[in-house]
Amino acid sequence: MSRPVDFEAAFDPNRFVVEPSDPVDERIEVGVLVVGAGPAGLACAIRFGQLLEEHPDVAERLGDVPLAVVEKGKQAGSHLLSGAVIRPGALERLFEGHGGLDGMPTYGRVSKEQVYVLTRDRALPIPTPPPMRNHGNVILSLSQVGRWLAERAESEGATFLSETAAVRLLVEQGRVVGVRTGDKGRGHQGEELGNFEPGSDVVARVTVLAEGTQGHLTNIALDHFGLRGDAAPQVWELGVKEVWKVPRPLDRVIHTMGWPLRPQAKYREFGGSFIYPMGDDMVSIGMVVGLDYRDPRLNPHDLLQILKTHPTVRAILEGGERIEWGAKTIPGGGFHALPRQLHAPGLLLCGDGVGMVNVPTLKGVHYAVESGRLAAEAAFAAVAQTADDGPVPDAALASYDDSVRASFIWDELHEMRDLRQVFGRGFFLGGALGVINTITKGRVSIGSMTTEPDDETPLLPVDGAAPAITHDGVLTFDRLSSVFASGNKTRDDQPNHLCVRTRVAPDVAELWANLCPAQVYTAGPVGDDGLAEVEVAPSNCVQCGAISAKGGRLTPPEGGSGPEYWQT
Secondary structure: OOOHHHHOOOOOHHHHEEOOOOOHHHOEEEEEEEEOOOHHHHHHHHHHHHHHHHOHHHHHHOOOOOEEEEOOOOOOOOOOOOOOEEOOHHHHHHOOOOOOOOOOOOOOEOOOEEEEEEOOOOEEEEOOOHHHOOOOOEEOOHHHHHHHHHHHHHHOOOEEEOOOOEEEEEEEOOEEEEEEEOOEEEOOOOOEEEEEEOOOEEEEEEEEEOOOOOOHHHHHHHHHOOOOOOOOOOOEEEEEEEEEEOOOOOOOEEEEEEOOOOOOHHHOOOEEEEEEEOOOOEEEEEEEEEOOOOOOOOOHHHHHHHHOOOHHHHHHHOOOEEEEEEEEEEEOOHHHHOOOOOEEOOEEEOHHHHOOOEHHHOEOHHHHHHHHHHHHHHHHHHHHOOOOOOOOOHHHHHHHHHHHHOOHHHHHHHHOOOOOHHHHHOHHHHHHHHHHHHHHOOOOOOOOOOOOOHHHOOOOOOOOOOOOOOOOOOOOOOHHHHHHHOOOOOOOOOOOOEEOOOEEOHHHHHHHHHHOOOOOEEEEEEOOOOOEEEEEOHHHOOOOOHHHHOOOEEOOOOOOOOOOOOOO
16 A cells, blocks of 8 residues: 655755845845734734834834744735634733724624534434634635735834745744745746846844744744654645625534544544624535545545535535635644743744644634734843844743743643544544543543654555546536636746656545645656656645645745635
8 A cells, every 4th residue: 555655855954944145135034024924924013013013122222124024925924824703812812902803804793603424415403512603703704804904014114025935944043033934936847037136134033933824934943943842743724715705695604524424434534514694695605634644546526516415414505606715724633732831032932833723623813813912022022131243042932832822822722632633543433532531621532642744654455537527617516627717827837836746556546636625736657667647736825734735745836826715
């Protein structure tokens, strides 16, 4: 049986840890640098700005640009995708005394909810499991809220460097001193085109990595500074989502489990779906699939298309129109996979990038916001204590770890620490063990909950192709039309940003071809050596990160590339 890890791409992380190379007078100097304009990075920027407003002397010492945010998307929100039903407490705390949440775009609070176990033709309603209860939580579009948060951050003095990819970590004498941004205007072979713009060194007193799921520099930093410790391997889910304009309002939040996933333990198919109302005339629908599955024919994009043919789901969407599509990985290892240290000299790590997601409760946004707020307070304490020409004290940055451990982030993730792992034993046994964990709030041990990386999961030997689905362009759609619906803006002729081997075992090639929701990989013919050729179309990529979980590596493309999400 093949494993994707046996065909892992050659990747040299040392290429991405460098010293500053620009002349001193050409470097972009900022006080604190935040990488990523997602909920963690924007919360960090907002809180840091609030503290600067309260302490103008510190702001003055930090120079002309006391706070900058680097964002690889065309603007804040361009690459943000989530369910999303959130617990608003962390946002309310962030803006307490600073105008509150007035003006934040939402679709109201959850007043009704339903969970179904699906078979092919039936939907069996069950009582909502405690971890999935959402009454009183807020429904929103994360991309819309990201743009709103960015406006709030700008009003607090943050400078945004959009369409700018942070490609390398700048390290001097063992201390992070900023990032180097990516070049623009290179051709497919790396040659300089007529519009070529070299990247720049952006140097800072403190760098906060808030890149989100599968963060490029976050993974580099975790390994370079040995921050993972004895943490369990991170595992991942892949979410594929659509936004629909519908003729009839949906009056409740819906979650499903069961079909079209298979319950037998040998398949290791974990996941479910969500259907959320977005006002009276829109709904979002998504399918989430654990990436430790074993059947190389499984196609997460098409699982969502199949789900929509279920009578209960079809009735919600019938007569409607799909207006947007997207995909994103979700870190699923929970408490066991958290790095043992969240700081390094000159560096703080927060949000999804370090796995602050509670998959059983389908929640992570409020952890990202809270961790960003706590990172801002640690960064501010560090720079406030530092002379203009000295390094920030490590003890001040270490206080961030203490704050996270004392927060609800740590408590909630610890309480649910085994709920993802138990489903590796199959749907039915996993469900029973999950009930024990929920009732006891994690206080009762339910056995060894070890995990292995998704790319080490052996693939099942299978005969024949998976059952075909007809994409009618009305209810169900193929992958290329879905990429178009993401607003993808990646140049066809830019350098390849995906590190994958192009000759692999046939079942690994089939796995990659079916795994990718954007149809980046195509399995070609098998040669005399028994290996299949893999064709790669990097311009299709929506940067979901799934390939990084299954034997390849996603690195940042040119700034401004990728999806342009508006409603996700």
